[in-house]
Amino acid sequence: MWKFPGFLRPSGAAQFDIANAHTVELTRRHPVVSLSKQGAATGNLRINLSWSMRPSDGAWDQRHGSWLRRQLQLFKPEPVQAAGPAMVNVDLDLACLYELADGTKGVVQPLGDFLGDLDAPPYIQMSGDDRFGGSSGETLYINFDKREEFKRLLVFVYIYDGTPAFDRTHAKVEIFPTSGPRIEIPLTEREPQARSCAVVLIENVKGELTVRREVKYVYGFQAELDRLYGWGLQWGRGYKTSARP
Template sequence: MTMPKGSNTPVPTTVLRLETTRRAGPGTPATEIAALLLTSGRIRSDADHLTRDHPAHPSGAVRHEETRREDGLATDVFTVDLTRVEDAVERIVLAATADGGTFGQVPGLGVRVTGPDGETVAHYDNTGASVETALVLGELYRRQGGWKFRAVGQGYGSGLEGLAQEYGVTARREVRRPEPVTPEPRQPATGLGRPEPQLPYVASESTAQPAKITLTKAAPAVSLAKQGATSGALRVNLNWRMRATRWTKGPARDLDLDLCALYELTDGRKGVVQALGNAFGTLHRPPYIHLDGDDRTGASADGENLTVNLDHAADFRRILVFVTIYEGATSFAGLNATVTLRPQHGAPVDFSLDECAVPSTVCALALLTNEGGDLVVRREARYLVPERGMSPQRTVDRAYGWGMNWTPGRK
């Protein structure tokens, strides 16, 4: 029998198997399952944050064993050896995040805890989820010298940011391995390319792909409203391929670019969304802009991504999307970069960055301005050269008259 939300039950202090299962298929958000080892309510480092891309804890007590998909179900399996859990660890939280929608669109989500003989010692089916994009499903916790499992079933509408605020989880960008899938009949090949990153909103019912819009020097601007992009999510992607130049400092994998956004809201508030200072932003409250994560090595196939909540388009006065070189090079020369703005509704907009011939460490990519309630995207592709002692952020601020105060930061 499934446990009611908020209830708890004793579990044996032995090796336990935690299986998290949910329905998976077209239109269902991709789900990431994580185990968090908590000391005084927080993780101590990224080593305490386990996923299928970071599967093993240094203590050997917790491990992500597999992700499998069969009969329309996706299952993540963790093993927890409670006899090996460090004394400092008080709780082991099982959490989930949704990419491409909310947990109200993830049916059949549940957790089963089994012992060494395969007997079920705890079982919880999560029901009643709606707008949450991050959920704490359950937790193992110490009690009077033993262990218990609690069915939690509480979530956050801010996704990974909610887990970050609650448990200190780093908003790192996972280099995701493809999930195993049930073989399907092969379709005729239509071209080559990477899978498109998922949007954090429900996908449009229409499967037809609108024609792509390419911004050029001759035609540098486009109205989002005229293209049908008046609501939902706008994903801004930066991708690059690096070749060696006299301004590079090492291998391409050592290049760390940061995708950022300066914003000004109609109520006068201003700020920046960037990895530096962990200013990742929020989607469902001001500034309505969120940076997915910080790709510090360039190893991620998806590059870096910003998401803008177009349901709040009327709250924006202007947004400047820009990119800085954090380390690995002293100029954008040799950086073959492509910027793509992919709205949930309407045509994708893309442009390439022209070859850089100056020692620039900051490039203004695109400027979105509110013109009579309509957001207009203008291609900037403007390389800026900071003055001696001036940061890239302050340089782009001065060029566009944002008027903010800047202090040194780190990530």
């Protein structure tokens, strides 16, 4: 444990590992991380979705003018505008398709109030439904003390209502293991017509829990993701219990 400013520094490689231990970003080139190998396959895993709206490209160009000014603006946070012609209403939801070791399949999501249970099957629970994005976002908890009960989990995001607008949001999914670095998956691809996105696939293969980046956008909803990954559930139209304020 480092306690004093004058401690003996480790080697260069060790310094790099310590400095970068707080976050791992899953990318196309590096899409997989093992929770088991970093000792994080126990306790409650937390998965968070957060997002903010961004204006259309046209509004961006109108406000920022020249190419040089736009480049300089990349180093400044973009303020979120009030709703107007350049903005759209969007309600992103975090959800999880699950398949347990005994063959049980289902979904945990705000739609239909399928909020799950952390201490009983499926050992997954949704914290609530944030309809406006922001820093808190929506959160799923997965009880990895029951890791032997899981076969595979598909964490996905979908647009409940409003205009398909993944290209108009700054969205990211963050995974907080009980130990080791936070895992981050930005949803930055331009897919203006998509309504759903498979974000990560968590699998239990011979006792090892891995997280794999998917980031696959589809134009439909849960049923289309189901077909893409072969879950085999029956889907119908669902509604949230309370309307948007």
